[in-house]
Amino acid sequence: AQSVTQLDSHVSVSEGTPVLLRCNYSSSYSPSLFWYVQHPNKGLQLLLKYTSAATLVKGINGFEAEFKKSETSFHLTKPSAHMSDAAEYFCVVSNAGNMLTFGGGTRLMVKP
Amino acid sequence: GAVVSQHPSWVICKSGTSVKIECRSLDFQATTMFWYRQFPKQSLMLMATSNEGSKATYEQGVEKDKFLINHASLTLSTLTVTSAHPEDSSFYICSAPDRDRTPYNEQFFGPGTRLTVL
Numbered sequence: 001a002q003s004v005t006q007l008d009s010h011v012s013v014s015e016g017t018p019v020l021l022r023c024n025y026s027s028s029y030s031p032s033l034f035w036y037v038q039h040p041n042k043g044l045q046l047l048l049k050y051t052s053a054a055t056l057v058k059g060i061n062g063f064e065a066e067f068k069k070s071e072t073s074f075h076l077t078k079p080s081a082h083m084s085d086a087a088e089y090f091c092v093v094s095n096a097g098n099m100l101t102f103g104g105g106t107r108l109m110v111k112p
Numbered sequence: 113g114a115v116v117s118q119h120p121s122w123v124i125c126k127s128g129t130s131v132k133i134e135c136r137s138l139d140f141q142a143t144t145m146f147w148y149r150q151f152p153k154q155s156l157m158l159m160a161t162s163n164e165g166s167k168a169t170y171e172q173g174v175e176k177d178k179f180l181i182n183h184a185s186l187t188l189s190t191l192t193v194t195s196a197h198p199e200d201s202s203f204y205i206c207s208a209p210d211r212d213r214t215p216y217n218e219q220f221f222g223p224g225t226r227l228t229v230l
Contacts, residue, residue, distance in 0.1 A: 032218075034218070036221075041226070042223065042224075043205065043221050043222060043223035043224050044156075044205070044207075044221040046218065049218055090155060090156070094219075099158070099161075100146070100158065100207070100219060101158075102155045102156045102157075103155065104154075104155045105154070105155045107153075
């Protein structure tokens with residue numbers, strides 16, 4: 001069994017300040033982990049993925065995430081928020097059978 | 113990356129009618145596709161796994177007679193919402209892995225179909 005917990009349903013930051021979106025997972029297998037972003041009324045876009053290579057993963061638009069097995073965490077960060085980053089973010093875990101489990105989502109709001 | 117399309121992107125129908133949603137992998141073959149449902153301001157919930165040439169596998173609590181899935185070819189899966197009711201109004205999203213390009217379980221998502229049942 002696998003599960004994903006996104007610790008914050010809403011995060012609000014000011015433009016230009018750092019972003020931290022927290023994600024903890026549990027999995028019986030060595031998981032693959034993903035972060036997706038969803039803008040209003042749009043499909044999901046992959047930000048980055050961890051697949052048992054480097055634990056620090058760099059993604060698109062300046063986002064990165066660090067896989068910490070001891071903490072079962074995969075937090076998403078960005079040094080400086082932009083207004084266009086305002087969206088819903090999903091942390092996702094996948095097992096060997098391609099079954100995806102989604103976290104509850106975190107809505108990121110960016111204030112000018 | 114690989115491209116997945118959905119059609120239609122938005123549909124409004126009357127209660128009691130049936131609606132078909134298509135999911136296509138445009139530049140790769142997908143033996144497996146996944147259907148999700150997303151209610152407003154909620155996360156995605158897996159409804160079923162669509163398998164080319166065989167029956168779909170439904171998640172617990174999903175009525176297989178109401179949500180008919182057909183995976184007739186390696187590039188097309190369809191979801192038919194039969195006798196739709198207002199509570200079926202939702203955002204339906206499909207995804208598929210391209211095993212040739214990404215053996216490590218990355219899924220490619222369609223843009224979604226918003227269903228509104230009046």
